[in-house]
Amino acid sequence: MIKPPKTVTAIVKSVSEKLGREAIFRKVNNREEYFILDLAFSYFQKADRNKRNDYRSGYLYLVHKREKRLLFALAHTPIMTTFFKNNFDYETFRSIITNTAQYRDEHYLRYKKMGVQDEKFRTPDLKVFLNKLDELEISGFTKSVFAKSKSGKTGVGNVFGICLASGCNEEEIVKAIEKSWDLFLWLYPTRPIFKRNASLNRSLQSIDRKCEIARIKNLPKSILKKSCSGQVQGAHIIPHKQGGSDKLQNGVWLCSAHHRLTEGKLNGTRGIDKFEVKYGR
Ligand SMILES: [Zn+2]
Numbered sequence: 001m002i003k004p005p006k007t008v009t010a011i012v013k014s015v016s017e018k019l020g021r022e023a024i025f026r027k028v029n030n031r032e033e034y035f036i037l038d039l040a041f042s043y044f045q046k047a048d049r050n051k052r053n054d055y056r057s058g059y060l061y062l063v064h065k066r067e068k069r070l071l072f073a074l075a076h077t078p079i080m081t082t083f084f085k086n087n088f089d090y091e092t093f094r095s096i097i098t099n100t101a102q103y104r105d106e107h108y109l110r111y112k113k114m115g116v117q118d119e120k121f122r123t124p125d126l127k128v129f130l131n132k133l134d135e136l137e138i139s140g141f142t143k144s145v146f147a148k149s150k151s152g153k154t155g156v157g158n159v160f161g162i163c164l165a166s167g168c169n170e171e172e173i174v175k176a177i178e179k180s181w182d183l184f185l186w187l188y189p190t191r192p193i194f195k196r197n198a199s200l201n202r203s204l205q206s207i208d209r210k211c212e213i214a215r216i217k218n219l220p221k222s223i224l225k226k227s228c229s230g231q232v233q234g235a236h237i238i239p240h241k242q243g244g245s246d247k248l249q250n251g252v253w254l255c256s257a258h259h260r261l262t263e264g265k266l267n268g269t270r271g272i273d274k275f276e277v278k279y280g281r
Helices: 006-019 041-047 078-087 090-103 126-137 141-145 170-179 181-185 197-203 256-262
Strands: 023-027 033-038 056-064 067-075 107-113 117-123 159-166 232-236 251-255 266-270 275-279
Touching: 006 023, 006 033, 006 056, 006 170, 006 181, 056 078, 067 078, 067 170, 090 126, 090 159, 090 170, 090 181, 090 197, 107 126, 107 141, 117 126, 126 141, 159 170, 170 181, 181 197, 197 232, 232 256, 251 256, 251 266
Parallel strands: none
Antiparallel strands: 023 033, 033 056, 056 067, 067 159, 107 117, 107 159, 232 251, 266 275
């Protein structure tokens, strides 16, 4: 059993809490590099016909010489790369880069250009970095960064890494994870009810990210006695497909269990200091 650095233990704990289930770390052979991932990813791996035994998707903590970095990375993981590409939202990605900029002294992106050539881009200047990302977005970010390899298979031999934090203490690293959590959620096949989550989550940013189920009026006992589980996510009061907006007035934070139980059954409105949401249509 490898004893990981303290920071890795802190990342595993933080990711487990956000997932509501066990996260694990996997050390890369002969390197001070640790992938922190969902234990459930091992099932994707079993379903992979290529039987890769080193699934590498998620947070990556690496110690290189004296430098310590937290990255979000995808490497040689075609199934997850496909999910990530489908869920990817450029505006959300760009705001994650801006919102985590304070945790690093250098911005860094690595990817395979046209699925073949290894590209690295690093700069201490956030503006220059964002310009580079915008430039890639012109042809579609995922199309530029996750181009098909010569063999024609998306994500085979793919490498993607984005630096989120460097030279930080554990507390700052946990904050960088909190602020970049959408990236991790993009590794999953999303259900339709979560599809518009990213923009609603942004609208709810001024509200403390905790399950607000207890504030909702007229809840049936069956829901009240169900305890919170899963990650806390933005939930629409009026669902988007029924014309509900992604604005603050139409959102509450709910854990995934309470989200599922109340989806399409809420009514009312909310603001920063106002909360008039009830169960029942
Ligand atoms: Zn809850």
